[in-house]
Amino acid sequence: MKKCRSIFKFQLRMFVSILAVVLMLSGCALELELGSPADTSSGSRQNEGRLRVIFLDVGQGASQLLISPSGKTMLIDAGNNDREQAMLDYLKEYGVNRLDIVIGTHPDADHIGGLDRVIDHVDIGEIYMPKIQANTKTFESLLLSIKNKGLKVKTAKAGLVLEWDEDVQVTMVAPVQTYDDKNNMSAVVKVVYGNTSYLLTGDAERQSEKDMIESGADLQADVMLIGHHGSKSSTTLSFLKKVAPQYGVIQVGENNYGHPTSTVLDRLSKQGIEVYRNDLHGTVEIASDGHTYRITTER
Numbered sequence: 001m002k003k004c005r006s007i008f009k010f011q012l013r014m015f016v017s018i019l020a021v022v023l024m025l026s027g028c029a030l031e032l033e034l035g036s037p038a039d040t041s042s043g044s045r046q047n048e049g050r051l052r053v054i055f056l057d058v059g060q061g062a063s064q065l066l067i068s069p070s071g072k073t074m075l076i077d078a079g080n081n082d083r084e085q086a087m088l089d090y091l092k093e094y095g096v097n098r099l100d101i102v103i104g105t106h107p108d109a110d111h112i113g114g115l116d117r118v119i120d121h122v123d124i125g126e127i128y129m130p131k132i133q134a135n136t137k138t139f140e141s142l143l144l145s146i147k148n149k150g151l152k153v154k155t156a157k158a159g160l161v162l163e164w165d166e167d168v169q170v171t172m173v174a175p176v177q178t179y180d181d182k183n184n185m186s187a188v189v190k191v192v193y194g195n196t197s198y199l200l201t202g203d204a205e206r207q208s209e210k211d212m213i214e215s216g217a218d219l220q221a222d223v224m225l226i227g228h229h230g231s232k233s234s235t236t237l238s239f240l241k242k243v244a245p246q247y248g249v250i251q252v253g254e255n256n257y258g259h260p261t262s263t264v265l266d267r268l269s270k271q272g273i274e275v276y277r278n279d280l281h282g283t284v285e286i287a288s289d290g291h292t293y294r295i296t297t298e299r
């Protein structure tokens, strides 16, 4: 009986020590399990399920980098010639080595100046530009880079539906017609993801804005790139009311044109639109999970 009890005690002690070891091990495993998915999700939260629209600070000029929920990329414009290196640095910073879609909104240097170097340096899927030429070195240099890469320019015009990411609708709402004026020839792109929407307007001016309204296209967008760097040639009240944005982004740097004009700033303020500017905020990112926006500014 005594012997029996001591064996029992021994077995009990063994059981307790094994249990302790098992608990210790499982405790570790539990910690690892808790630790690793949390780490992964905080990393993937930045990309998975989010559309990122980044209004890159290129000084006086324009450039928008879009990264889709599945990692597809699109670049609309690339700033002026003096921003070529900055553009390559931005692409590196955002981990972009291929651009599925490139759009040169119109052939002005402050939009296409940096595009030649971008095309020289990264893989390009498709490129869209409106049917208008410019007799400038900048434009010629861009055409040369396109040719060297073996790319064929597709015509940017209203009504185009771009295949990019199956969860994101990308349509072109301008140019509706052919104009002599380069700014009015600007490709205007509407991007819709879930309940969220963006309108990226290039330098489209009042004539193009009027034609977009008359085209009957759905122009409403929560986020609007304010046309032509805030020049009073764009963002007419009727166009602004049609788009009815919650947020407005002005891509502007030091300039002698008086951009952004007080006329446009007043109009935006009267409509209660929250304004972000590259000259004040640096690069501005407005990301969407399909329902809500997350706004990040450089400063």
Ligand SMILES: [Zn+2]
Pocket: 061, 062, 108, 110, 111, 203, 228, 229
């Ligand atoms: Zn411009």
